[in-house]
Amino acid sequence: MEKKKVDYSVYLVTDSRPEVLGQRDFYTVVEAALKGGVTCVQLREKTGDTGALIQTARRLHEITQRYQVPLLINDRVDVALAVNCEGVHIGQDDMSLPEARRLLGPDKIIGVSASTPDEAREAVKGGADYLGIGTVYSTQTKSNTKHILGPEGVRDILEAISSFPKVRTVCIGGINEENAQEVLSKSATSKRKLDGIAVVSAVMAASNPLDAAKRLASLTTFQSSKIIGTRAMQDVVSSVPAIVKAVHEQTPLSHNMTNLVVQNFAANIALAIGASPIMSNHGDEAEDLCKHKGSLVINMGTVDDKALGNYVKALKAYNRAGVPVVFDPVGAGATSVRRNALKTLLDAGYMDVVKGNENEIKAVVGDSSTQQRGVDSSSTLTDQEKATMVENLARTKETIVVMTGVSDFVSDGTRTLQITNGHPYLASITGSGCTLGTTISAAVAVWPEDNLAAVVGAILHYEIAAEIAASRNDVRGPGTFIPAFIDELYNIRQNTSKGDLRWLQRARVMDVVLTTTKILRFANALKIPIYVTTQNRTRLGDTVAELKPHLPSSLVKADLDKTRFSMYIPPISTEHFPFLASSSSPGPGKGAEVAIVGIESHICVTQTALDLLEAGYKVYIIADGVSSCNSAEVPIALDRLRQAGAVVTTSESWMYECMGDSGIGEFKDVVKIVKDTMGDTKGVMEGLVGGYSNGGRVSKI
Ligand SMILES: Nc1ncnc2c1ncn2[C@@H]1O[C@H](COP(=O)(O)OP(=O)(O)O)[C@@H](O)[C@H]1O
Numbered sequence: 001m002e003k004k005k006v007d008y009s010v011y012l013v014t015d016s017r018p019e020v021l022g023q024r025d026f027y028t029v030v031e032a033a034l035k036g037g038v039t040c041v042q043l044r045e046k047t048g049d050t051g052a053l054i055q056t057a058r059r060l061h062e063i064t065q066r067y068q069v070p071l072l073i074n075d076r077v078d079v080a081l082a083v084n085c086e087g088v089h090i091g092q093d094d095m096s097l098p099e100a101r102r103l104l105g106p107d108k109i110i111g112v113s114a115s116t117p118d119e120a121r122e123a124v125k126g127g128a129d130y131l132g133i134g135t136v137y138s139t140q141t142k143s144n145t146k147h148i149l150g151p152e153g154v155r156d157i158l159e160a161i162s163s164f165p166k167v168r169t170v171c172i173g174g175i176n177e178e179n180a181q182e183v184l185s186k187s188a189t190s191k192r193k194l195d196g197i198a199v200v201s202a203v204m205a206a207s208n209p210l211d212a213a214k215r216l217a218s219l220t221t222f223q224s225s226k227i228i229g230t231r232a233m234q235d236v237v238s239s240v241p242a243i244v245k246a247v248h249e250q251t252p253l254s255h256n257m258t259n260l261v262v263q264n265f266a267a268n269i270a271l272a273i274g275a276s277p278i279m280s281n282h283g284d285e286a287e288d289l290c291k292h293k294g295s296l297v298i299n300m301g302t303v304d305d306k307a308l309g310n311y312v313k314a315l316k317a318y319n320r321a322g323v324p325v326v327f328d329p330v331g332a333g334a335t336s337v338r339r340n341a342l343k344t345l346l347d348a349g350y351m352d353v354v355k356g357n358e359n360e361i362k363a364v365v366g367d368s369s370t371q372q373r374g375v376d377s378s379s380t381l382t383d384q385e386k387a388t389m390v391e392n393l394a395r396t397k398e399t400i401v402v403m404t405g406v407s408d409f410v411s412d413g414t415r416t417l418q419i420t421n422g423h424p425y426l427a428s429i430t431g432s433g434c435t436l437g438t439t440i441s442a443a444v445a446v447w448p449e450d451n452l453a454a455v456v457g458a459i460l461h462y463e464i465a466a467e468i469a470a471s472r473n474d475v476r477g478p479g480t481f482i483p484a485f486i487d488e489l490y491n492i493r494q495n496t497s498k499g500d501l502r503w504l505q506r507a508r509v510m511d512v513v514l515t516t517t518k519i520l521r522f523a524n525a526l527k528i529p530i531y532v533t534t535q536n537r538t539r540l541g542d543t544v545a546e547l548k549p550h551l552p553s554s555l556v557k558a559d560l561d562k563t564r565f566s567m568y569i570p571p572i573s574t575e576h577f578p579f580l581a582s583s584s585s586p587g588p589g590k591g592a593e594v595a596i597v598g599i600e601s602h603i604c605v606t607q608t609a610l611d612l613l614e615a616g617y618k619v620y621i622i623a624d625g626v627s628s629c630n631s632a633e634v635p636i637a638l639d640r641l642r643q644a645g646a647v648v649t650t651s652e653s654w655m656y657e658c659m660g661d662s663g664i665g666e667f668k669d670v671v672k673i674v675k676d677t678m679g680d681t682k683g684v685m686e687g688l689v690g691g692y693s694n695g696g697r698v699s700k701i
């Protein structure tokens with residue numbers, strides 16, 4: 001194991017004390033953590049005799065070697081030498097660094113604890129390979145902590161060693177899922193950032209160490225990737241490594257009934273991602289093939305009458321067996337033959353995923369406004385229109401819909417995502433859409449718990465492989481791109497199976513926001529002041545990017561980060577919305593009326609509304625513009641707010657009430673906004689049947 005290449009991103013420090021481990025077996029817990037994605041292990045045993053420690057280290061080393069993860073021994077150079085593991089970690093009070101280096105030689109890893117800039121400088125000058133910087137937060141695991149650094153203290157240390165770019169760094173002390181991203185982002189300087197987080201109890205004491213490690217791995221991986229959206233959306237993306245790995249491990253059967261053009265290419269793509277392809281066009285074979293619990297791709301790229309009959313037979317067989325079907329209506333908008341085939345197939349059974357380019361999805365929706373020329377992708381819709389179209393189609397068909405193009409839009413009817421990965425070469429080769437369908441089929445086969453996450457995993461695997469391939473020196477155009485693309489699909493799968501998730505740092509995924517966009521467009525038209533807050537921005541993320549164009553500085557009167565759940569905090573409560581209740585004045589006209597959109601309905605929205613009501617404001621809650629990750633919370637929160645005196649209404653109703661009269665100058669603009677977003681409104685309102693909002697369609701407040 002070359003020490004320069006060690007991945008420190010999720011560094012596990014062991015603790016076998018019963019108060020941490022309970023009754024569980026030490027090795028089983030560490031192995032579960034390795035399965036979950038731990039990238040480096042330090043054996044830390046403060047008690048016990050040398051013989052026993054060597055035995056433990058030897059057994060642990062056997063395990064870590066299977067995962068190609070380095071094992072370091074805390075404090076005990078002799079033990080590291082005895083088991084010939086990858087190195088040691090020494091504290092400030094342990095053996096000196098020069099002595100350790102002399103005993104271990106240049107190739108072993110030596111890490112040193114540092115809690116001040118001076119200690120850090122001395123260690124890096126002395127040749128430490130990495131620093132364990134801490135203690136970041138107070139922790140039960142180590143009582144004799146010298147300094148509680150906080151992320152800022154870690155940052156000072158990173159700054160102190162900025163002229164030593166080769167030395168690697170992890171932080172330690174009280175790190176867990178809640179604070180990992182905070183410390184990683186807040187400690188980063190323009191010159192360097194931490195290479196990883198070191199944890200003890202967050203994994204060793206976790207009830208499910210595998211899942212705990214997996215979640216930590218995803219938090220560190222997505223540090224530099226562009227995932228914008230709600231926590232629920234980030235959860236979708238954080239399952240991607242496990243999905244790619246599950247395809248690799250389970251080798252699902254991908255039964256392709258595909259067109260004559262891409263049969264060979266699709267089979268090669270399936271093999272590259274780890275699936276087992278079978279290209280079978282005989283409908284009667286489906287009855288046997290569906291028993292393997294893989295998935296079926298129906299791609300009508302070169303449909304004819306006989307093929308159509310076979311597709312219908314296979315679709316019915318897979319539906320009966322409850323095994324997933326991915327449908328690719330290739331060229332569906334091009335000819336009447338294809339439109340009829342599309343109708344026959346949609347009527348014949350259920351498709352778990354419908355994937356197509358813009359024209360194809362339009363054909364599925366029944367929109368014949370654009371005549372597709374051939375099978376190629378072209379676009380006339382805005383991003384917002386695409387998002388609305390896939391979301392509505394997904395909702396009505398109760399399926400996952402994917403619309404591909406320069407950006408891809410994916411929806412399950414409630415959650416809608418935009419993915420901007422990929423490369424223009426994909427549009428210059430034949431079969432890129434078709435083979436994305438094959439890739440999706442493998443993912444949905446292994447990930448029945450969340451088809452949306454499976455589809456996102458497949459798209460990211462596919463499109464990031466394309467980006468990496470296109471950037472290679474040996475790729476000079478679409479021709480040389482194809483073999484490189486297959487190689488990179490394969491490499492991503494292999495790397496992911498070994499826990500190397502660096503490829504995912506390229507992920508660019510955004511949560512699509514509908515009602516809040518409409519409300520903000522309306523506010524812009526009527527020049528209504530806007531107040532924006534985020535809850536703990538560094539940890540939970542900034543206001544989603546799609547809203548930024550609708551937040552002009554002329555209207556945004558406050559944009560605050562907060563830790564209190566209510567938005568009614570200074571200066572909003574003191575300068576902008578002073579206390580009105582005791583005043584005899586009804587308030588400054590419309591300024592006394594406040595409409596709220598955002599998340600979470602039962603937390604920030606509720607507390608803001610209650611504070612504003614108490615302060616004497618008239619509060620409108622836009623029911624189709626608030627949500628909670630747990631959608632069951634929403635109706636309860638809305639009922640409570642209604643009883644407390646808030647007006648719970650819809651975005652459209654509120655907008656018309658604000659205008660009051662169609663004679664106002666802005667009426668035409670508003671009608672345009674209402675028309676543009678009619679599909680969104682209809683779709684979101686359908687989710688409100690029963691009086692509550694569907695989840696995820698709103699911004700952070
Ligand atoms: N200009 C582009 N930039 C990045 N990715 C692209 C581009 N054009 C197409 N893709 C990607 O290529 C794949 C196929 O999409 P598309 O060309 O729309 O499908 P089809 O081949 O079915 O017409 C998708 O993964 C899509 O994101």
Ligand SMILES: Cc1ncsc1CCOP(=O)(O)O
Binds near residue numbers: 261302431434
């Ligand atoms: C060229 C062609 N003709 C019929 S199917 C087909 C392949 C279409 O591939 P994709 O839609 O994936 O680009």
